[in-house]
Amino acid sequence: MLKFPVILLLLCISAGVFAQTDTSKTLQGGGVDQRILDSLGLVNPELQKKYNEGVRALTSNNYMEAVQRFTEVTLMEPSYVTAYYNRGMAFKGLAKTTEAIADFNKVLELDPSNHTAAYIKGEIYNESGDYEEAAKAFQQASEINRTDEKYAYFQGVALFQSEKYEEAIKAFDEAIRRKPDYAYAYNDRGSAKVQIENYDAAILDYNMAIKYDANLHFAYNNLGSAYRKKEDWVNAEKYYTEAIKRKPDYYIAYNNRGSARFAQGKYADALADFSKAIQLNPDYAFAYNNQASVYIKMEKFEEAVKACDKAISLNGEYTEAYFNRGIAKEMLKDVTGACADWQDAFILGSENAEQYINSPACAGNN
Amino acid sequence: MKQYFEKAYNLKPTVSPDILFYLGWCYHLDGNWTKAMEYYNMFAGKATAPELAPLKTEAFKKIQECKNGQALESQKARVWIDNIGDEINSQYPDYAPVISTDEALMIFTTRRPDTEEMAFGGYFEDLYVSRRENGVWSKAVPIGKPVNVKGQHDATIGLSPDGHTLYVYNDDRGNGDIYESIDEDGAWSQPELMEKTINTDAHEPDASLTFDGKRLYFTSDKPGGTGGHDIYYSDWNDEKQKWGEAINVGTVLNTPYDERSVFIHPDGETMYFASKGHNTMGGYDLFYSKLVDGKWTTPVNLGPPLNTPDDDVQLVVAGNGRFGYCSSYRSGGYGEKDIYVITFLGPEKLPVLSNEDNLIASIAKPIKEKLEEPQLVSEGSNMAILTGIIRDEKTKQPLKAQIVLVDNEANKVIAEFNSDAVTGKYLVSLPGGSNYGIAIRKDGYLFHSENFVIPDESGFRQYNKDADLKKVEVGQTIILRNIFFDLDKYTLRPESVNELERLIKLLQENPTMKIEISGHTDTRGSAEHNQELSYNRAKAVVDYLIAHGIDAGRLTYAGYGETKTIVSDEAIAKMKSTTEKEEAHQQNRRTEFKILSM
Numbered sequence: 001m002l003k004f005p006v007i008l009l010l011l012c013i014s015a016g017v018f019a020q021t022d023t024s025k026t027l028q029g030g031g032v033d034q035r036i037l038d039s040l041g042l043v044n045p046e047l048q049k050k051y052n053e054g055v056r057a058l059t060s061n062n063y064m065e066a067v068q069r070f071t072e073v074t075l076m077e078p079s080y081v082t083a084y085y086n087r088g089m090a091f092k093g094l095a096k097t098t099e100a101i102a103d104f105n106k107v108l109e110l111d112p113s114n115h116t117a118a119y120i121k122g123e124i125y126n127e128s129g130d131y132e133e134a135a136k137a138f139q140q141a142s143e144i145n146r147t148d149e150k151y152a153y154f155q156g157v158a159l160f161q162s163e164k165y166e167e168a169i170k171a172f173d174e175a176i177r178r179k180p181d182y183a184y185a186y187n188d189r190g191s192a193k194v195q196i197e198n199y200d201a202a203i204l205d206y207n208m209a210i211k212y213d214a215n216l217h218f219a220y221n222n223l224g225s226a227y228r229k230k231e232d233w234v235n236a237e238k239y240y241t242e243a244i245k246r247k248p249d250y251y252i253a254y255n256n257r258g259s260a261r262f263a264q265g266k267y268a269d270a271l272a273d274f275s276k277a278i279q280l281n282p283d284y285a286f287a288y289n290n291q292a293s294v295y296i297k298m299e300k301f302e303e304a305v306k307a308c309d310k311a312i313s314l315n316g317e318y319t320e321a322y323f324n325r326g327i328a329k330e331m332l333k334d335v336t337g338a339c340a341d342w343q344d345a346f347i348l349g350s351e352n353a354e355q356y357i358n359s360p361a362c363a364g365n366n
Numbered sequence: 367m368k369q370y371f372e373k374a375y376n377l378k379p380t381v382s383p384d385i386l387f388y389l390g391w392c393y394h395l396d397g398n399w400t401k402a403m404e405y406y407n408m409f410a411g412k413a414t415a416p417e418l419a420p421l422k423t424e425a426f427k428k429i430q431e432c433k434n435g436q437a438l439e440s441q442k443a444r445v446w447i448d449n450i451g452d453e454i455n456s457q458y459p460d461y462a463p464v465i466s467t468d469e470a471l472m473i474f475t476t477r478r479p480d481t482e483e484m485a486f487g488g489y490f491e492d493l494y495v496s497r498r499e500n501g502v503w504s505k506a507v508p509i510g511k512p513v514n515v516k517g518q519h520d521a522t523i524g525l526s527p528d529g530h531t532l533y534v535y536n537d538d539r540g541n542g543d544i545y546e547s548i549d550e551d552g553a554w555s556q557p558e559l560m561e562k563t564i565n566t567d568a569h570e571p572d573a574s575l576t577f578d579g580k581r582l583y584f585t586s587d588k589p590g591g592t593g594g595h596d597i598y599y600s601d602w603n604d605e606k607q608k609w610g611e612a613i614n615v616g617t618v619l620n621t622p623y624d625e626r627s628v629f630i631h632p633d634g635e636t637m638y639f640a641s642k643g644h645n646t647m648g649g650y651d652l653f654y655s656k657l658v659d660g661k662w663t664t665p666v667n668l669g670p671p672l673n674t675p676d677d678d679v680q681l682v683v684a685g686n687g688r689f690g691y692c693s694s695y696r697s698g699g700y701g702e703k704d705i706y707v708i709t710f711l712g713p714e715k716l717p718v719l720s721n722e723d724n725l726i727a728s729i730a731k732p733i734k735e736k737l738e739e740p741q742l743v744s745e746g747s748n749m750a751i752l753t754g755i756i757r758d759e760k761t762k763q764p765l766k767a768q769i770v771l772v773d774n775e776a777n778k779v780i781a782e783f784n785s786d787a788v789t790g791k792y793l794v795s796l797p798g799g800s801n802y803g804i805a806i807r808k809d810g811y812l813f814h815s816e817n818f819v820i821p822d823e824s825g826f827r828q829y830n831k832d833a834d835l836k837k838v839e840v841g842q843t844i845i846l847r848n849i850f851f852d853l854d855k856y857t858l859r860p861e862s863v864n865e866l867e868r869l870i871k872l873l874q875e876n877p878t879m880k881i882e883i884s885g886h887t888d889t890r891g892s893a894e895h896n897q898e899l900s901y902n903r904a905k906a907v908v909d910y911l912i913a914h915g916i917d918a919g920r921l922t923y924a925g926y927g928e929t930k931t932i933v934s935d936e937a938i939a940k941m942k943s944t945t946e947k948e949e950a951h952q953q954n955r956r957t958e959f960k961i962l963s964m
Contacts, residue, residue, distance in 0.1 A: 157726055184727035191725035209727075218724035225723045225735070252722060252732055259719045286720040293717035304717075320718040320737075327715045333446070343942065352739045354943055359712070360688035360746040360826045 047076045051083060058090055066090035081110045085117060092120070097128050108140075115144035115151065122154060126161075134158035135167075142174070149178035153185050160192050168192040183213035187222060194226055202226045217247035221256060228260050236260035251280035255287050258294075267294050285314035289321045296328055304328035319348040326356065335361055368392035386412065387421055390428065394648055395675045399432040406432070428648070434667070435647035435675060443669040444711035449704055450691070453503045454496050457701035458489065461693035462522045466529030467577075467632045467685035467795055468751050468828065472496045473509060473532060474693075474705055475521040480508065491519040493534070512556040513547055520557075524573040527632040527685065528783060528793040532557075533573040542569040544584060551766070551787040563600050563609050571595070577632035577749075577795035578771070578781035582609060585626050590614075593622035597639060618662045619655055626650060627679045633687070633749040634797035637662065640679040648675030652692075672708065681708070685795060686826045687747030688712075712746065746826035748798030750818060755790040756806055759834035764790025765808055767835065771796075772803040774817070774848060774861035798822050803848035803864055811835035812961075813868055817847040838876060843960040849907060854891075856902035858910060866910055869959065873916050880920045880962045883907045888951040889928040889935055901925025907957055922962070928954070 054069030070087035073080055088103030101124060107117040122137035135158035142151035156171030172189035176182050190205030206223035209216055224239035240257035244250055258273030271294045277287035288311035295304035308325035311318050326341035339362035345353035356362060371389045374381050390405030406425040413422040449455060454463075456478060463474040474496075477489040484490060493509040513534060514520050523544065524533035530549040534557045535542060543565040545557035559565060564573075568588035575582050580602045587595045597619055598612040614620060621643025627650075629638040635657045640650040644665050651673040653665035667673060672681070672692075683690040690708035718739075722732040756767045766787035771780045771794055780802075785792035796802050796818055804816040814833045836842045848865035851857060858866075873879055885900030885907075904923035912918045933950040941947045 153728075157728060160726060187727045188725070191723075194725070216727070218727065222723050222725060225721070228721075252724065256721050256723070259721050262719060286722065290719045293719050296717045320720050324717045327717055330711075330715070346943070350739065354945075355825070356715070358825060358827075358943060358945060360686035361712075363686065363688075363826075363828060 044076070047073055047080075050076070051080075054083070054086060054090075058086055058093075061093060063090040063093035067094070079110055081107055081114070084110070085114075088117070088120065092124055097124055100124055113144055115141040115148070118144060119151060119154070122158065126154075126158060131158045131161040132164075135162060135164070135171075139171075142171075147178060149175045149182055149185070152178060153182065153188070156185065156188060156192070160188065160195075163195070165192040165195040169196075181212045183209045183216055183219070186212065187216060187219045190219075190226065191222060194222070194229065197229070199226045199230045215246055217243045217250055217253070220246060221250065221253045224253070224256060224260065228256070228263075231263070233260045233264045237264070249280050251277040251284055251287070254280065255284065255290060258287070258290055262290070262294060262297070267297055270294050271298075283314055285311045285318055285321070288314070289318065289324060292321070292324050292328065296324065296331070299331070301328040301331045305332070317348055319345050319350050319353075322348065323350050323353050326353070330361065338362075368396070383413065383415065383418060384409070384421055387425055390425065394428060394432060394435075397435065397675055399436045403429050403432045431646055431648045431675075434645040438645070438647055438667055438669050438673070441667075441669045443672050444714060445672060446709040446711070447671060447696070447706050448709070449696070449699055450503065450707045452700055454494075454506045455700040455704040459702040460494075460700075460705050461703045462680050463682060463691040463693060463705045464522045464525035464532075465682050465684060465691055466525060466793060467527035468529075468753055468793055469684045469689060470498055470753075470793075471525070471529040472498070472503065472506075472691070472705075473522050473525060474506070476506075477702075481514070481516075490517065491521045493520055493522055509554060513554050523571065524575060524629075525682075526575040526579060527577050527795045530783075530786075531575060531579070533575070535571055541567055542571050544570050544573045549786075552789070561609050563611050569595070572626055572628050574628050574630045576630050577634055577797060579783075580781065581630075583615075583628045583630050583637070584612075585628055586612070587624075592617055592620040594624035594642070595626050596620040597625050597628045597637075615662065619665060624650070627652075627681065629682050631683055631687075631747060632685050632751075632795035632797065633747040636683075636747065638668075638681050638683060639665075640677075640681075641665065647673055649677035650679045652678050652681050683710075683747075685747060685749060685751045686828065688826070710746075716740070748820075748822060748824055748826070750796040750798075750820050750824075750827040750829060752792075752794045752796060752804065752816070752818065752829045752831060754792060754831040754833060756785040756792060756808075756833045756835060757790050758811075759836045762834070764788065765811075765835060766790075767792075767806050767808040767811075767833075769794060770805045770807065772805065772848075772864045774801040774803045774850075774864065776800075777860070777863055796820050798824050801861060803861075805848075805864075805868055806833050806835065808835055810837060812838055812842055812844050813872070814844065815847045815865055815868070838872075838879075838961070838964075840961050840964055843958055846907075846957045846959060849957045851903055851906070854899065856899060856906045858906050866907070866914075870911060870914055870916060873911070873920065876964065879964050881922075882960045882962055883911075883921065883923045884958045884960065885923075885925045886930055886954060886956050886958065887928050888954040889931060890951065893927055897925055897927035897929075899925070900927045903957065932956075 050069050050072045054066050054073060057065035057069060067087055067090045070083045073083040084103045084106045088100045091100035091103060101121055104117045104121045107114050118137050118141035122134045122141060125134035125137055135155050138151055138155035138158055142155055145151060152171050152175035156168045156175060159168035159171055169189055169192045172185045175185040186205045186209035190202040193202035193205060203223060203226045206219050206226060209219040220239050220243035224236045227239060228236035237257055237260040240253045240260060243253040254273045254277040258270040261270040261273060271291060274287045274291040277284055288307045292304040292307035295307060305325055305328045308321045311321035322341045322345040326338040329341060330338035339357055342353040342356040346357055371385060371392055375385050375389060386405050386409035390402045390409060393402035393405060406429045410422050410425045458476060458478045460474060460476045463472050465472050473493055475491050476494050477491055479489060481490045481492045492514045494506040495509045496503045496506040508514055518538060521535040523535045532547045534545045534547060536545050544560045546560055547557040548555045564584055566586060566588045568586050570584055570586045572585040573582055581599050583597060583599045585595045585597055591614055597615045599615060600609040600612050603610050621641060623643035625639055625641045627640040636654055638652060638654050640652055642650055644653055645667050652668045654668060655662045655665045681690050681692045688710055690710060691705060692708060693703050693705045695703055721735040725733045756765045757763060758765055767785050769783040769792055773780050783792060783794060798820045799822045800820060802818045806814040814835055816831055846865050849862045850859040852859060883904045885904035887896040887900050904925050908921045908923045911921055931954045933953050938947050938950045941950060
């Protein structure tokens with residue numbers, strides 16, 4: 001009998017790095033020193049040869065070749081776990097999701113302790129946008145390996161993306177239990193709490209994230225947004241400013257701070273923030289739309305129309321920009337144009353726009 | 367004027383004991399509230415002589431008006447005020463516009479040289495008419511005899527929502543009375559002095575008729591009121607065919623000061639009027655009040671720029687609530703008083719901002735904030751206007767027909783109108799909050815029915831429904847729009863009674879007539895289910911007719927399910943709004959009857 005378990009330890013090139021700042025790392029195949037194989041007494045030279053060819057093909061991103069070689073290996077030895085694993089990686093490289101998943105399922109069938117295979121499954125589902133299946137796969141990894149905080153964390157992320165916020169919070173709880181200073185998990189748990197409108201609890205979590213990593217610019221931004229949801233515009237503005245201090249080119253925070261200032265009636269300051277966001281990211285449609293909102297409040301309706309025009313040129317399906325342009329056009333007494341814009345906004349999903357197009361203002365204009 | 371008072375005062379502060387009052391008034395009219403109050407207060411402090419007491423009281427009132435003005439500055443009405451144009455306005459005084467609620471007709475008062483010149487200069491008041499088509503007002507022309515009388519002031523004060531009853535002011539008796547003229551088949555009748563329950567020896571200068579023609583609001587300064595002119599109403603007595611006793615609307619609306627220019631909106635719940643009381647900012651201001659649970663709410667000042675420190679009177683508002691008409695002196699006009707169109711913009715439309723966050727630490731792509739759209743207050747009025755032309759189906763000749771408006775839920779006839787014999791046109795106002803059945807009847811023709819459910823807070827809708835009446839002949843089919851069933855059931859709802867009674871009456875009047883009742887559904891739900899439902903519904907109608915004495919041998923029934931839709935699924939799919947789509951489905955859900963033999 002072949003000494004697969006021993007070989008596995010050596011040939012299964014280890015899992016990706018779950019660095020907080022990089023989730024794109026994936027398992028990679030690697031070369032095998034023939035002398036090591038010999039020393040381990042691998043008795044089937046043909047299988048050994050094909051396997052090594054497969055590994056070489058995989059490491060050189062020649063996925064088709066790798067699939068062929070590993071398939072040959074599995075035909076020769078149907079319980080060769082590492083061959084399935086590496087073929088799964090090759091299929092992943094070829095974006096053949098179904099085949100890749102089948103291989104990682106085979107790995108888990110042959111080796112139920114292989115948490116890395118479960119994790120890679122999660123990654124594949126994630127990449128294909130099937131967050132519910134991703135969450136299940138990450139959960140499987142997390143249950144196999146009950147100490148690795150990253151599995152629980154990614155389960156939480158996938159659940160968040162599935163809009164299962166309560167379950168996501170539980171997964172982040174588990175990640176934090178495994179790693180009590182896990183800043184990312186605090187941030188994301190805070191975000192899940194924002195989604196269920198538990199803003200006070202979210203604020204506590206964002207503060208914990210900041211406590212454990214004082215440079216998390218986005219945690220400051222999110223903290224500002226949690227305060228904005230509570231209509232605590234002063235604190236919102238304060239934390240957006242903190243975010244900007246930590247990342248001076250953070251156009252998202254400028255845009256958000258502009259909104260907090262807008263809500264306080266600080267229209268000139270808000271306009272400055274939206275303009276800065278545009279300066280940092282000239283294709284940032286949101287900031288143009290928000291600029292238009294300020295112009296509407298300032299009764300600079302022609303400027304508002306121009307800003308909306310720009311937002312719409314960047315995103316032809318930008319509901320709010322059509323809606324706002326309608327408001328500006330109405331105030332310019334272009335009621336026909338206003339009603340046409342509200343019609344577009346309605347088609348794009350705005351219920352309030354429907355109310356406007358049904359109002360006497362638009363009678364005969366649509 | 368102010369500079370002369372100021373000069374006189376500066377030269378000699380004691381030139382006249384009331385000069386401080388008038389200086390205050392000058393500043394008041396300029397909207398300089400602080401300065402005006404300063405002078406009024408100075409006057410009040412020095413006005414110790416008994417003969418100045420009335421003026422001192424007036425000064426205190428004006429101080430309060432200035433305070434009101436200051437408070438109202440921050441409550442500016444969202445309106446556009448635009449001159450209506452030279453088709454209507456002239457270099458002479460043009461004022462007191464009244465309109466039909468669909469803004470198709472305007473009648474106003476003017477003093478132009480084509481009327482007789484008065485002995486001391488100027489011209490007598492006459493009524494002019496303009497009509498609007500495709501949004502354009504026609505050149506105004508004199509309304510002519512018998513409404514305009516040579517050598518006499520004739521002035522507009524009110525027009526019924528359908529534009530067929532005109533109220534004219536005339537003071538040939540020396541005290542100012544209300545006269546009524548009816549548009550009878552395209553010609554206005556001789557204005558007739560209204561009854562003594564309305565006109566008294568006092569001054570009655572304003573009148574406004576409700577949408578159903580059953581109540582007349584008017585103003586009078588007759589004794590027994592709360593002071594000055596008050597708003598009263600009188601109800602039409604159907605049995606006696608006369609207007610009932612005048613009733614004062616009460617102290618929520620009436621004040622010790624003058625209330626004038628009453629206008630009851632056809633939505634049945636909004637009254638506009640002018641008052642020198644309440645929180646006026648000076649002279650008459652325009653106010654509105656809502657009828658809620660039978661009681662008028664505290665009047666709300668319409669605010670600047672509609673109201674000014676000077677007199678602001680005579681506002682009429684179209685059925686849609688979007689447009690109003692008034693007259694005033696404003697710069698840039700055609701001379702003297704002009705008529706202006708007011709566009710009510712409704713509550714401020716708030717722009718929507720977009721935000722996003724890096725909610726997930728390990729995902730670089732930000733996530734857009736989900737927006738909950740705020741609940742909007744509906745713009746305009748809560749009512750509908752139904753207009754159209756009634757014609758003979760075959761000859762297309764306009765018909766004078768009777769339009770019966772029924773409150774289906776209350777099972778009560780609300781009002782009856784006639785279409786115009788010359789044009790066949792009709793206009794019916796439908797205030798929000800009811801399920802209306804409309805039956806159009808004419809002898810020798812099958813009745814035509816329509817149904818409109820106008821919910822509360824539904825906003826404004828205008829429907830145009832031309833009705834081609836069909837002669838009572840074999841093969842004719844009509845849709846019974848006012849037969850209702852419970853959702854997905856075949857139990858007749860009580861609101862159907864009026865329509866069923868019309869049908870019974872028709873069958874009784876034509877004792878040999880045999881008919882088929884057919885049921886139709888929309889295309890939602892399974893075809894089998896729709897077929898069965900429509901069959902059972904048709905049978906329910908026939909059962910009702912039999913139970914009410916119609917011989918079963920005259921009646922057959924059939925269910926056609928979704929096989930004979932009026933509006934196709936393809937057409938519905940192309941419709942823009944969900945409201946339109948729902949109305950189309952409603953068109954398809956119906957009960958019809960067909961004359962099989964006579």
